[in-house]
Amino acid sequence: MTASVNYLLDRSxxxxxxxxxxxxxxxxxxxxxxxRIGIGIGLAAIVAATLIPISTRSGFEWIxxxxxxxxxxxxxxxxxxxxxxxxxxxxxxSAEYRFGTAMLVIAGILLYPGAVGFLNYDPYVLGYSxxxxxxxxxxxxxxxxxxxxxxxxxxxxxxxxxFLLGAGRSLNLWDYVIDPVAWALxxxxxxxxxxxxxxxxxxSGVTAPAVA
Numbered sequence: 001m002t003a004s005v006n007y008l009l010d011r012s013x014x015x016x017x018x019x020x021x022x023x024x025x026x027x028x029x030x031x032x033x034x035x036r037i038g039i040g041i042g043l044a045a046i047v048a049a050t051l052i053p054i055s056t057r058s059g060f061e062w063i064x065x066x067x068x069x070x071x072x073x074x075x076x077x078x079x080x081x082x083x084x085x086x087x088x089x090x091x092x093x094s095a096e097y098r099f100g101t102a103m104l105v106i107a108g109i110l111l112y113p114g115a116v117g118f119l120n121y122d123p124y125v126l127g128y129s130x131x132x133x134x135x136x137x138x139x140x141x142x143x144x145x146x147x148x149x150x151x152x153x154x155x156x157x158x159x160x161x162x163f164l165l166g167a168g169r170s171l172n173l174w175d176y177v178i179d180p181v182a183w184a185l186x187x188x189x190x191x192x193x194x195x196x197x198x199x200x201x202x203x204s205g206v207t208a209p210a211v212a
Contacts (some may be wrong), residue, residue: 013070014063016078018046023085029105039159072159074182092193101186108183127172
């Protein structure tokens with residue numbers, strides 16, 4: 001049972017990324033006038049990736065090896081992107097979406113520069129022991145509960161519970177609450193949010209009547 005769960009989780013990010021890319025591209029090209037067709041195109045892309053060889057592996061397995069296993073928040077964010085890709089619905093105006101993606105961006109900025117050697121101190125070690133990272137997660141959970149951001153609470157609870165039960169291969173708490181794919185997607189979300197805000201401001205400035 002554990003082997004099957006690990007197998008599915010290891011491939012979940014790759015499958016969802018391929019699905020999202022194909023479904024979103026089909027919408028851009030106007031190939032999916034319905035949700036059903038968008039879902040079909042996304043699933044067909046996953047099947048095609050398993051059939052296209054890259055070296056000694058399929059394209060799908062190559063993508064699996066190139067990205068890491070998703071964290072619980074990362075998997076939730078991928079699911080949100082998949083839903084957005086097939087429905088065309090955006091979540092930039094959702095306070096929970098903005099807060100969750102902002103926390104991922106901030107966590108990634110704090111974690112990854114040191115983890116790859118750009119800083120003298122590696123914050124990744126905080127996930128092995130100590131109280132700083134757990135305390136930060138408790139504060140984050142308390143605020144999310146206060147704001148009734150229940151999806152964020154559920155994602156963090158699942159990640160923390162997985163760490164406590166040793167459900168994954170990693171012994172580091174960071175790996176259960178953030179992953180590089182989630183960070184990149186969250187950063188992209190905030191680029192889109194800021195870009196949309198900037199465009200609206202520019203348009204309102206252009207259309208505003210001149211004051212004598």
